[in-house]
Amino acid sequence: MFRITIASNDLPKFIANRLSDLFTNFIAPVxxxxxxxxxxxxxxxxxxxxxxxxxxxxxxxxxxxSQMWSKELTMERARHHFTNLSEEALLFxxxxxxxxxxxxxxxxxxxxxxxxPNECMEEVRKESEMVIFGAVDDILAKTGVKGKDIGxxxxxxxxxxxxxxLSAMIINRYKLGDKVVSYSLSGMGxxxxxxxxxxxxxLLQVHRNSYALVVxxxxxxxxxxxxxxxxxxxxxxxFRVGGAAVLLSNKPSDRHAAKYxxxxxxxxxxxxxDLSYNCISSAEDAEGLVGVAITKSLMPVAIKTIxxxxxxxxxxxxxxxxxxxxxxxxxxxHFNLEKIKPYVPDFMKAIDHIVTHVGGQPVLDxxxxxxxxxxxxxxxxxxxLYRFGNTSSSSVWYGLAYTEAKGRIKKGDRVWQIAFxxxxxxxxxxxxxxxxxxxxxxxxxxxxxxGFPVAVMSSDGTFPFDFKPSK
Numbered sequence: 516m517f518r519i520t521i522a523s524n525d526l527p528k529f530i531a532n533r534l535s536d537l538f539t540n541f542i543a544p545v546x547x548x549x550x551x552x553x554x555x556x557x558x559x560x561x562x563x564x565x566x567x568x569x570x571x572x573x574x575x576x577x578x579x580x581s582q583m584w585s586k587e588l589t590m591e592r593a594r595h596h597f598t599n600l601s602e603e604a605l606l607f608x609x610x611x612x613x614x615x616x617x618x619x620x621x622x623x624x625x626x627x628x629x630x631x632p633n634e635c636m637e638e639v640r641k642e643s644e645m646v647i648f649g650a651v652d653d654i655l656a657k658t659g660v661k662g663k664d665i666g667x668x669x670x671x672x673x674x675x676x677x678x679x680x681l682s683a684m685i686i687n688r689y690k691l692g693d694k695v696v697s698y699s700l701s702g703m704g705x706x707x708x709x710x711x712x713x714x715x716x717x718l719l720q721v722h723r724n725s726y727a728l729v730v731x732x733x734x735x736x737x738x739x740x741x742x743x744x745x746x747x748x749x750x751x752x753x754f755r756v757g758g759a760a761v762l763l764s765n766k767p768s769d770r771h772a773a774k775y776x777x778x779x780x781x782x783x784x785x786x787x788x789d790l791s792y793n794c795i796s797s798a799e800d801a802e803g804l805v806g807v808a809i810t811k812s813l814m815p816v817a818i819k820t821i822x823x824x825x826x827x828x829x830x831x832x833x834x835x836x837x838x839x840x841x842x843x844x845x846x847x848x849h850f851n852l853e854k855i856k857p858y859v860p861d862f863m864k865a866i867d868h869i870v871t872h873v874g875g876q877p878v879l880d881x882x883x884x885x886x887x888x889x890x891x892x893x894x895x896x897x898x899x900l901y902r903f904g905n906t907s908s909s910s911v912w913y914g915l916a917y918t919e920a921k922g923r924i925k926k927g928d929r930v931w932q933i934a935f936x937x938x939x940x941x942x943x944x945x946x947x948x949x950x951x952x953x954x955x956x957x958x959x960x961x962x963x964x965x966g967f968p969v970a971v972m973s974s975d976g977t978f979p980f981d982f983k984p985s986k
Contacts, residue, residue: 565720566719566720566723566765567765567767567770567776568715568716568719568720568763568764568776569763569764569765569766569770569773569776569777570761570762570763570773570774570775570776570777570946571658571660571726571762571763571764571769571772571774572658572762573654573759573760573761573762573774573912573915573916574650574651574653574654574657574760574958575758575759575909575912575958575959576645576646576649576650576653576732576757576758576759576760576959577959578622578645578646578756578757581625582623582624582625582756583620583621583622584621584627585619585620586612586613586617586619587619589612589623589752590605590608590609590612592627592632593605593608593751596631596632597741599741599742599743601743604745604748607745607748608748608752611748611749611753612752614876614877615753615875615876615900616873616875616876616879616897616900616901616971617752617753617755617900617901617904617905618901618969618971620902621755621902621903621904622755622756622757622904623735623755624638624642624735624736624756625638625641626638626639627736627739632739634736634737634739636737638737639675639677639734639736639737640677642734642735642736643672643675643677643684643732643734644684646756646757646758647670647681647684647685647730647758647760648688649758650730650732650758650759650760651688651689651728651760653760654728654760654761654762655689655762657957658762658772660726660762662689662690662691663690663691663692665689665691665695665726665727665728666694666695666696666722666725666726666727667697667715667718667719667725667726667727667728668682668685668686668691668696668698668727668728668730669697669698669700669711669714669727669728669730670682670684670685670698670699670700670711670729670731670732671699671700671701671703671707671708671710671711671729671731671732671908672699672700672701672731672732672733672734673701673702673703673704673705673707673907673908673936673937674701674702674733674734674737674738674797674807675733675734676699676701676702680697680699681730681732682697682699683697683699685697685728685730696718696722698711698714700714702937703908703936703937703940704795704907704935704936704937705872705874705905705907705908705910705934705935705936705937706872706908706935706936706938706940706941706942707731707908707936708729708731708759708907708908708909708911708912708934709908709911709932709933709934709942709943709944710782710942711729711908712729712761712763712777712780712944713780713944715727715729715763716763716777716780719763719765720765722765723765725764725765725766726762726763726766727762728760728761728762728763729761729762729763730758730760730761731758731759731907731908731909732757732758732759732907732908732909733754733757733758733906733907733908733909735754735755735756738750738754738807739751740804740805740806740807741804742800742802742806744800744801744804744806744808746808746809747798747800747807747808747809749809750806750807750809753874753875753904753905754904754905754906754907755903755904755905756906757903757904757909757910757913758906758909759909759912759913761912770949771949773949774948774949774950775930775946775947775948775949776946776947776949777944777945777946778945778947779828779831779832779943779944779945780943780944781824781828781831781942781943782824782940782941782942783820783823783824783827783940783941783942784938784939784940785816785819785820785939785940786938786940788816788939791816791820791939792938792939793810793812794809794810794812794813794816794817794937794939795807795808795809795813795936795937795938795939796808796937814877814878814881817878817881817935817939817941818881818885820935820939820940820941821882821885821933821935821941822885823941824933824941824942824943825860825862825886825943828862828943828945829841829860831945832862832865832866832929832931833862834864834865836864837860837861837864837865840858840860841858841860843858844857844858845857845858859885859886859887861887862886862931863888863889863892865929866929866930866931866945867928868895868915868918868923868928868929868931869888869893869896869930869932870895870896870899870911870914870915870918870930870931870932870933871893871911871932871933871934872896872911872933872934872936873896873899873905873906873910873914874905874935875900875905876897876900876971879893879896879897879900894917894968895914895915895917895918896910896914897968897971898914898917898967898968898969898971899913900971901969901971902960902967907936908934908936910934911932911933911934913959914932915930915932916958916959916960917960917964917967918930919952919958920958920960920961920964921964922952924951925948925951926948926949926950926951927947927948928947928948929946929947929948930945930947930948931943931944931945932944
């Protein structure tokens, strides 16, 4: 028989070592086995929606060439009309534009070209009608669906909220039936487009044999900030005219005509946190001028919210191998067994194409870094920002249109769209391609896709693609 003698001052260390050995040799393996069992059971018994939802097609509005604005023209007009701005504030605008990732051919409304700029309600409505009707006309023409056959209409526009509503504007224009179900979503930021798709997906579980029209847009004319608060000037620099219309169906007969089938819609909302709630907000500046303020807490709030969204999404889409690595890493870090960095799952093992919201160049850089995405993965989003600017909630559709125009969507491919915005919210949509997408299909990139990608400098001063910019 052996006797172990332990000094009283070594007892806590001895107990800690024995507990650590117990966890490593017994508890951790048991927890891992239980986790695997839960994953397998959830895979076997997970509930499936009663009705499949198909995305027949989508259309992105492309404004006329007369509305193109270069960064130089933007600054020229700012110096001419924003006479209350100091030279320091103007230089700040110029610096933001230079590092924004926005190219020389984005679009701003006709009202800004007037002398002086005309931002009356008539012009505000004119912009919304131009974008919304342009996108809806295109989607109806592409699918051949008649307005009278649409049973659900959802429109999202963050800041412009009018009476009658934007959804009523569509119902009136296309003479939809009196039983149409309609919703107008406002104040929900750049993630609202995918939230609207999620809402339509749920409604199509209830309304049989229906079409749902989802329109995502933003209004620029009535929301230009005229003051000198730097936190509000950012909006003037980044946002541009744009919008998209998406047509969904739960009719089994539409399966073969559809481009995509909706697989997962994941919504994360952290507005219960004051920091999240206040990071982007409408407010008056010190002079009483209304604008949208962006605080310095935006980036950490966005990262935290995106991480929460990815945790839920990962459970739905990641292969078992990635889930095991993630759980093992979490256990090791949680119980301080090893000093290691958090494991970032490789979502591209479950996804073929990713399109992120194009908030701005620094935002895209952070998404790329945190998700460990390749330059190729980010191409569609970076080129969307360059060509069309930040079109708010519709930007993910311009990005998908880019991928389609490049002829990269093949039958069975999984597409992941992710958007984030005020609240703070993050929404993910995963779809499966039902067919190869024709390279020649009309979309906003059709007549210029061969000129992309172009070299765009990242916020760190490097170029995302393997070639130098032309002189």
